[in-house]
Amino acid sequence: MKIKILGTGTATPSLRRSSSSCLLSTSAGNILIDVGPSVVRRLLESGYDVNDIDIIVLTHFHPDHTVDLATLLFACNYGERQRQKDLFLVGGRGIRLFFRRLSRLYPWVVPVDYRLTMKAVPRDTVRIGAVSLVTAPMVHREESIGVRIEERGKSVVFSGDTDYSPALAGLAAHADLLVVECSFPEQKVQGHLNLPALLMIVREAKPKRVIMSHLSPVWEEFRGVLPAPLLLGEDGLNVEL
Numbered sequence: 001m002k003i004k005i006l007g008t009g010t011a012t013p014s015l016r017r018s019s020s021s022c023l024l025s026t027s028a029g030n031i032l033i034d035v036g037p038s039v040v041r042r043l044l045e046s047g048y049d050v051n052d053i054d055i056i057v058l059t060h061f062h063p064d065h066t067v068d069l070a071t072l073l074f075a076c077n078y079g080e081r082q083r084q085k086d087l088f089l090v091g092g093r094g095i096r097l098f099f100r101r102l103s104r105l106y107p108w109v110v111p112v113d114y115r116l117t118m119k120a121v122p123r124d125t126v127r128i129g130a131v132s133l134v135t136a137p138m139v140h141r142e143e144s145i146g147v148r149i150e151e152r153g154k155s156v157v158f159s160g161d162t163d164y165s166p167a168l169a170g171l172a173a174h175a176d177l178l179v180v181e182c183s184f185p186e187q188k189v190q191g192h193l194n195l196p197a198l199l200m201i202v203r204e205a206k207p208k209r210v211i212m213s214h215l216s217p218v219w220e221e222f223r224g225v226l227p228a229p230l231l232l233g234e235d236g237l238n239v240e241l
Contacts (some may be wrong), residue, residue, distance in 0.1 A: 001026050001151050001241045003177065006042040008213045008233040010183060011064040018042055018235055019064040020214045022158060022179055026151050028131035029054025033147070033158050033179075034065040040072050042235070050075045051083050057133070058091035059160025060144040061098050070102060073109035073116075083114045090133065092143035095120045121145065136171045138162035140191045146171050154241040157207070161214060163190065164197045172205035176241050179233070181214035185222050202230070211237070 002025040009017030019036025023046065032039075032053045040050060050072045058066055076083035089095065096118050103110050119126065122145060126133040131151045138144040140161040148157045148171050157172040159180040172178045180201070183192040192214075193201070202210060212226075213233045226232060 001149070001154055001156060003156060003179075003239040003241070004046055005179070005211065005213070005233055005235060005237040005239075006039055006046065007036065008215050008235055009064075010214055010216050011062070012217055014217060016220075016235070017215060019067075020181065021065075022213075023048065024149060024156065026131045026149070028128040028151075031055040031057065031131075031133075031149065033057045034059055034160070035067070035069040035072055036064040037067045039068040040075065046236075049081075050079060051081055051085070053087070054085070055088045055090065055128070055133075057147055057158075058089070058095065058098075059138070059146065059158065060092065060141045061094070062141070062161070065160070066098075070106050070109055073111075074106065076114065077108060077112045082112065086115045086117065087111075088128075089116060089118045090121055090126065090135075090147075091118075092122050092135075092137070092145040093120055094143050098143075134171065136167040138168060139165045148172070148175065156241060159193075161192060163192060164200060166204075169201050169204040172201065172207050175205070175207040176209065177239060178202075178205065178207040178210045179213055180210060182212040183214055183216050184218060185224065187218070198230075199227070209239075211239070 004023040006021040007018030018038040022033040024031040121135045134148040155175045156177040184194045
């Protein structure tokens with residue numbers, strides 16, 4: 001698996017960090033995790049266009065994780081090349097209702113010449129060839145999910161936004177890579193992790209590597225030392241498993 005970190009930011013506008021999003025290249029196709037503002041542009045900057053995406057996972061429905069879904073779907077119909085191949089949209093409870101409401105607002109996102117399949121996976125395993133997507137509910141919103149993606153013995157976990165959660169520790173157990181929100185170094189905000197809460201997750205789950213994402217601007221002032229295996233994420237970072 002190849003992982004491209006497209007964005008590591010929050011809802012706070014930033015020239016350095018786009019909204020949190022990742023792209024995985026797998027044998028089952030290209031998997032996009034969250035589609036917040038600027039993600040379609042980040043795809044282009046990384047050498048991909050909207051028609052290269054095969055699977056989209058929405059960890060929850062907040063705007064900083066979903067706004068560019070409308071941009072992406074609109075471009076599938078009316079971009080430079082009209083999309084022909086199927087697209088699979090995965091999310092937590094209410095994913096179909098979310099799309100129905102989005103399409104009422106923007107009827108142009110309804111597929112013209114391709115099939116869009118949707119599946120709600122609050123706690124599920126989806127297998128596509130050699131790739132499996134394992135989901136579990138997170139502590140943020142009622143539809144929030146984390147996802148573990150496995151292929152040929154390698155695993156990467158995406159937390160989405162979440163507070164401390166034993167479910168996240170279980171999902172991330174001994175993963176090769178955990179891409180996890182850590183909104184603040186010290187400040188504790190309900191529904192989000194800070195560094196002490198993340199360290200609890202890491203001690204329980206023991207992932208091999210950790211990339212911290214969903215980073216608020218206060219992280220730019222952080223002068224502490226992060227213990228292994230933590231790494232402060234950056235937009236454009238590439239990882240291969």
